[in-house]
Amino acid sequence: MEPVSSAPDAPARDASSLDVERLRADFPILSEEVNGEPLVYLDNAATSQKPRQVLEAISGYYASDNANVHRGIHELSRRATDAFEGARQRVARFLGTEDPGEVIWTRGTTEAINLVASSWGGANVGEGDEIVLSDMEHHSNLVPWQLLAARTGARLRFVELADDGTLALEGLAELLSERTKLVALTQVSNSLGTINPIREIADQVHDAGALLLVDGAQGAAHAPVDVASLGADFYAFSGHKMCGPTGIGALWARRELLEAMPPYQGGGEMISLVERHASTWADLPHKFEAGTPNIAGAVGMAAALDYLEGVGHHQILRHEQALVAHAMERLSQVEGLRMFGPADPTRRAGVVSFVMEEAHAHDIATILDSKGIAVRAGHHCTQLVMKRYGVPATARASFYLYNTHEEVDRFADALGRVQSIFG
Ligand code: 7TS
Numbered sequence: 001m002e003p004v005s006s007a008p009d010a011p012a013r014d015a016s017s018l019d020v021e022r023l024r025a026d027f028p029i030l031s032e033e034v035n036g037e038p039l040v041y042l043d044n045a046a047t048s049q050k051p052r053q054v055l056e057a058i059s060g061y062y063a064s065d066n067a068n069v070h071r072g073i074h075e076l077s078r079r080a081t082d083a084f085e086g087a088r089q090r091v092a093r094f095l096g097t098e099d100p101g102e103v104i105w106t107r108g109t110t111e112a113i114n115l116v117a118s119s120w121g122g123a124n125v126g127e128g129d130e131i132v133l134s135d136m137e138h139h140s141n142l143v144p145w146q147l148l149a150a151r152t153g154a155r156l157r158f159v160e161l162a163d164d165g166t167l168a169l170e171g172l173a174e175l176l177s178e179r180t181k182l183v184a185l186t187q188v189s190n191s192l193g194t195i196n197p198i199r200e201i202a203d204q205v206h207d208a209g210a211l212l213l214v215d216g217a218q219g220a221a222h223a224p225v226d227v228a229s230l231g232a233d234f235y236a237f238s239g240h241k242m243c244g245p246t247g248i249g250a251l252w253a254r255r256e257l258l259e260a261m262p263p264y265q266g267g268g269e270m271i272s273l274v275e276r277h278a279s280t281w282a283d284l285p286h287k288f289e290a291g292t293p294n295i296a297g298a299v300g301m302a303a304a305l306d307y308l309e310g311v312g313h314h315q316i317l318r319h320e321q322a323l324v325a326h327a328m329e330r331l332s333q334v335e336g337l338r339m340f341g342p343a344d345p346t347r348r349a350g351v352v353s354f355v356m357e358e359a360h361a362h363d364i365a366t367i368l369d370s371k372g373i374a375v376r377a378g379h380h381c382t383q384l385v386m387k388r389y390g391v392p393a394t395a396r397a398s399f400y401l402y403n404t405h406e407e408v409d410r411f412a413d414a415l416g417r418v419q420s421i422f423g
Helices: 020-024 052-064 075-095 109-124 143-152 169-175 198-207 255-260 295-311 313-331 361-370 383-389 405-422
Strands: 103-106 130-134 155-159 180-186 211-215 234-238 249-253 271-274 279-281 337-340 351-356 376-378 394-398
Touching: 052 075, 052 295, 075 103, 075 249, 075 295, 103 109, 109 143, 109 180, 109 211, 109 234, 109 249, 130 143, 130 169, 143 155, 155 169, 169 198, 180 198, 198 211, 249 255, 295 313, 313 337, 313 351, 313 405, 351 405, 361 376, 361 394, 361 405
Parallel strands: 130 155, 130 180, 180 211, 211 234
Antiparallel strands: 103 249, 234 249, 271 279, 337 351, 351 394, 376 394
């Protein structure tokens, strides 16, 4: 995902053509009241809300097709298997690959990265080898590599953060060497909103002979992904941040990489022949899918991808950037408020992270909650980011396709109230 710039004289309000009022009607939860006020849901980087179409796909699957997959020869098992494998094909199409065998179902981004660290890392990384990460990474794209480094004696190295919340990429060349086995970076920062120039980074990584893992947890939600043109070797993402259910996500990798990797977990489904002391493995993708999978989750994730395609997935980032521009303008008028991340909204996805001089991030979130406004406060599982900017926590508003400019105004008005209580 490259930055989306609006035309210089485009109206600041909204350059997208999303019909937000019509979309909002698809999300039952958005008509809830919270603490006596209409809900303003601005915690989308944690998880998105789910449209009726996804809820109906999940309940329809359980109501009419439920059975275990790849097992029975009965009709329901056939239907469940078709729905499950059809969902895999849907994810493959979303990622721009024609080979559904390259799509491994996981619980989400976290499990996808752990799979790579454990299986690929265990087979390919040894003492003295290096893995390059950045100070922007979610703990999901940091701790699995720390565990691998502790097991193997490999060394972790870090791309630093510049003052403006972008990666200090001028330092990348120095970090890459013949010892570098893998570079693992997020596509979009969950705590700063920064969109990273993955395509350019990919060329540098490949020139150095290393592989590139892209954490797409925050990237896939905002714009369509084409793994080949992105230059990723591994791509990990979660359904729940893109209108799908929790507990389902996927790892994509090139077939030859997956073929060469050992299994991640052992159990049913992932074997071909089992004897007392040895077994052989099933073909891709089943080699990496031990046990009964999250069938309804896969069905829901496919429905979410259909939904996003239907509304115009390529429009979402532009809509969020219009909301971010509006929010940044309003927040810049609140006394004692400091924002983090790129000043240019076209270099961000829909995230605004900030602190206020007098109020702790948790106090801000509590006061906003009393007005029906949901934001997240804390380190956002990015403690290296907090350390870099010298704060223990930030408050974070994160926008999605169904958020409106009126909601941004309610949020900013409520921050004015926080300021008057604490200021
Ligand atoms: N990577 C990034 C960049 C993320 O933002 C998250 C979740 C993950 C990985 C992990 O995804 P999971 O689906 O496996 O949990 N981020 C957040 C967040 O910002 N607030 O709550 C979860």
